[in-house]
Amino acid sequence: MILDAKMSVANNGQQEISNGNLLLAEPKVQTKRPPYFKVVLLNDDYTPMDFVVFVLKGIFHRSHEEAVSIMLEIHQKGAGICGVYTRDIAETKAEEVITIARRKEYPLQCLVEKE
Numbered sequence: 728m729i730l731d732a733k734m735s736v737a738n739n740g741q742q743e744i745s746n747g748n749l750l751l752a753e754p755k756v757q758t759k760r761p762p763y764f765k766v767v768l769l770n771d772d773y774t775p776m777d778f779v780v781f782v783l784k785g786i787f788h789r790s791h792e793e794a795v796s797i798m799l800e801i802h803q804k805g806a807g808i809c810g811v812y813t814r815d816i817a818e819t820k821a822e823e824v825i826t827i828a829r830r831k832e833y834p835l836q837c838l839v840e841k842e
């Protein structure tokens with residue numbers, strides 16, 4: 728039994744209960760979200776529109792309507808976000824885009840940007 732239990736807030740925000748002999752650390756509540764990274768496609772004059780739609784559906788799991796809308800935004804504005812992921816997933820998807828584009832000899836460019 729803990730007699731005369733006191734709550735205190737440690738330096739790192741962790742709460743501890745002290746009875747003079749024991750310090751019982753409460754499990755730290757995770758409040759920080761991991762860093763997220765945007766995968767961005769750039770416009771160019773040579774990559775076919777339907778290839779970009781194919782990429783957005785196949786790699787970024789977009790519906791046909793979403794894929795067409797994102798592709799047109801890139802075409803009109805110069806760049807557009809395909810999706811937001813943790814670092815490894817964003818980098819893998821960007822590599823996949825470049826691999827399949829180069830196989831077809833399209834100059835499509837894909838960037839990963841920290842949010």
Ligand code: TYC
Nearest residue numbers: 768769770771774775776801
């Ligand atoms: N501008 C290209 C065309 O007219 C289409 C395109 C869209 C290319 C998006 C790249 O990321 C891109 N064929």
